[in-house]
Amino acid sequence: MNKIYKWGIMGPGTIAHKFANDLKLLPNAQLYAIGSRSLERAGKFASRYDAEKAYGSYEELAKDPEVDIVYIATHHVYHYPNTLLCLNNGKAVLCEKPLAINQKQCSVMLETARKNKLFFMEALWTRFIPSFHKCKELVENGSIGGIKLIVSDFCFKAKFDKDGRLFNPMLGGGSLLDIGLYPVFLALELAGVPLDIEAFASIGETRVDEICSIQFKHTNGIISVLFGSLVSNGRTESIIHGTKGLIRINSQWHTPSSVDLIRGDEKPLHYSFDEPGFGYQYEAEEVMKCIDNGVLESSLFGWQKSLDLISTLDKIREKAGIYYPSDVESL
Ligand SMILES: NC(=O)c1ccc[n+]([C@@H]2O[C@H](COP(=O)([O-])OP(=O)(O)OC[C@H]3O[C@@H](n4cnc5c(N)ncnc54)[C@H](OP(=O)(O)O)[C@@H]3O)[C@@H](O)[C@H]2O)c1
Structure with missing residues (x-):
């Protein structure tokens, strides 16, 4: 047992x-x-x-x-x-x-x-949910051909509280680290670490990025167009454009949601997932499975993936001018 x-x-x-x-x-x-x-x-x-x-x-x-x-x-x-x-x-x-x-x-x-x-694992729960697995499967089995363009956002209008965790720089506030991280994760997961990064931030009165927009150029000419906003509602949807069609991970794409496969004149295929709970059980299950198997990191979202993600976020911050007091603290 x-x-x-x-x-x-x-x-x-x-x-x-x-x-x-x-x-x-x-x-x-x-x-x-x-x-x-x-x-x-x-x-x-x-x-x-x-x-x-x-x-x-x-x-x-x-x-x-x-x-x-x-x-x-x-x-x-x-x-x-x-x-x-x-x-x-x-x-x-x-x-x-x-x-x-x-x-x-x-x-x-x-x-x-x-x-x-x-x-040790980052709780990047989206990596473990069934709708994301479906998206990965469709990409990997060639359903949309080669990926050309990834468009992903995560936007919501948060209640402004200068001391709350979303707007307070002392708590690591700002859109990029909280929600923009998800589109960045998606792009890295599907197209790899970018060769080139452009990013702009709209810095608010508490000096955190309220909006951050990002473009990546990956190998094979793949482009990612990503953004997050804490001050406006948005689709919070992801579309992966390929040479033969596209995959749409429907809103709210980072949570257990549904996936559409749309190819030319063919009837679109819709995959929905009626799962219990909020979707956090999958990451917890992965942790216990890994420990049962005696491994220190997950093969789905391991240490190098976390390092790639945070290194990319550092580069985006550099480009967009997003800084935190913790950046200058000695460890
Ligand atoms: N995976 C997801 O879907 C998801 C969604 C939302 C948030 N998150 C992540 O989860 C983390 C927590 O977010 P949350 O929305 O749950 O935050 P939250 O409701 O504000 O709760 C965070 C907890 O941190 C503790 N804490 C420790 N030091 C604190 C301090 N100086 N001031 C205030 N609280 C302090 C508090 O617990 P005690 O004071 O009782 O110890 C508090 O309950 C964030 O890093 C966020 O990125 C992930």
């Missing part, structure tokens, strides 16, 4: 609720402990999801010998210290996206996982 993994959640916020909900769908997962900066918040979350333990500090969670895997769901700027805390206490880690603020932090995190021989 498969091992039952005891999960801990660090930072019981918005996304942690969805993750905890989906963990219940997995028979080999037990939500065992919650770590919060407030014991009261940890306690409330733990009782809502039937977790045994509630801790009023992240350290206590990381040091609990019963915990096998920690899901880190704090703000971007805390991913680096929180991951190191867990890895240095012998825990496998699934850490929310973006894995870090920059490549420098990411490299230290990966090196720590390697040194401690612990499983």
Whole structure:
């Protein structure tokens, strides 16, 4: 029988609720402990999801010998210290996206996982959902011929709060690291690391990028046109144009959604996926499968993929003039 993994959640916020909900769908997962900066918040979350333990500090969670895997769901700027805390206490880690603020932090995190021989993965959940698998399959089996152009966006009008995580630079706010990252992930996944990058940002009053638009030139002349916005609603759809047709991952494309294959005069094919939960169970399942198999990284979204993503985000930031206080902090 498969091992039952005891999960801990660090930072019981918005996304942690969805993750905890989906963990219940997995028979080999037990939500065992919650770590919060407030014991009261940890306690409330733990009782809502039937977790045994509630801790009023992240350290206590990381040091609990019963915990096998920690899901880190704090703000971007805390991913680096929180991951190191867990890895240095012998825990496998699934850490929310973006894995870090920059490549420098990411490299230290990966090196720590390697040194401690612990499983570590970025929670790039889109990579593991059925609609994305379908898109990859259609690309790889040649359904649209060779890819020529990728157009992808992620836009929504967020409620403005200068102190909230989306607009506060001290928390790693801005569109690129929060939502623009998804179109960048898609382009890298389908067309590889770009040879050339152009990017523009619209910097708002809190000095974070409220909009970021990006163009990539990949090998074989493939072009990606990508954008994200926190100040306007949009399609949040992805279209992959090929020599024989196109694939559209329908809105909201980064979540479990549907996929259309459209080729010339042929009747379009529509693939829909009626799955339980929000879709976070697939990444959690992948973590446990990898640990069962004794590997430290996922073959679907491994360490090099995370490094490529954050390095590309660094380059986009350089082009678009997006900076964070964490960029100048020593590690
Ligand atoms: N995969 C996805 O679909 C998805 C969706 C949304 C967000 N995310 C990612 O998940 C992370 C968290 O986002 P969220 O929307 O869940 O954030 P959130 O609701 O604000 O919650 C984040 C948690 O971080 C903890 N925290 C630690 N230090 C903090 C500080 N100085 N100020 C405020 N909170 C602090 C808080 O928990 P305690 O104070 O109780 O410890 C808080 O509940 C982000 O990195 C984001 O990119 C991913």
